[in-house]
Amino acid sequence: MQSVTLKVQGMSCNHCVNSIEGAVKQLGANAKVDLSAGTVTVEFNESNITLDSIKEAIEEQGYDVIN
Amino acid sequence: MQSVTLKVQGMSCNHCVNSIEGAVKQLGANAKVDLSAGTVTVEFNESNITLDSIKEAIEEQGYDVIN
Numbered sequence: 216m217q218s219v220t221l222k223v224q225g226m227s228c229n230h231c232v233n234s235i236e237g238a239v240k241q242l243g244a245n246a247k248v249d250l251s252a253g254t255v256t257v258e259f260n261e262s263n264i265t266l267d268s269i270k271e272a273i274e275e276q277g278y279d280v281i282n
Numbered sequence: 283m284q285s286v287t288l289k290v291q292g293m294s295c296n297h298c299v300n301s302i303e304g305a306v307k308q309l310g311a312n313a314k315v316d317l318s319a320g321t322v323t324v325e326f327n328e329s330n331i332t333l334d335s336i337k338e339a340i341e342e343q344g345y346d347v348i349n
């Protein structure tokens with residue numbers, strides 16, 4: 216298991232939290248959004264899933280992953 | 283038909299727009315959110331529906347109707 220905290224722009228409300236956490240969950244990973252910090256902490260099994268695919272899932276929801 | 287523009291607090295993204303416009307539509311009225319102005323313009327038939335019921339529907343979505 217790997218845990219990475221991403222800086223993400225454009226998250227503003229609980230709907231955003233749900234859409235990001237839900238999209239990452241669909242990949243079989245876990246995400247926890249911190250709205251005030253503007254971060255998403257993802258936990259994933261790096262033998263099943265790549266960090267890039269998680270970033271893509273977040274961007275597909277309409278947000279910018281900064282790092 | 284009556285048209286009223288309400289000042290609403292807490293709307294921050296397109297998810298908010300959808301939840302408010304959808305909730306008002308379910309009442310059989312029409313709503314148009316202006317995110318940057320922080321307003322919701324509602325159009326409704328005052329013989330079928332009250333402005334108060336529209337305000338309640340918006341508040342049930344988690345927003346504060348100021349006037």
Ligand SMILES: [Cu+2]
Pocket residue numbers: 226227228229230231232294295296297298
């Ligand atoms: Cu949002």
Ligand SMILES: [Cu+2]
Pocket residue numbers: 227228229230231293294295296297298299
């Ligand atoms: Cu929102």
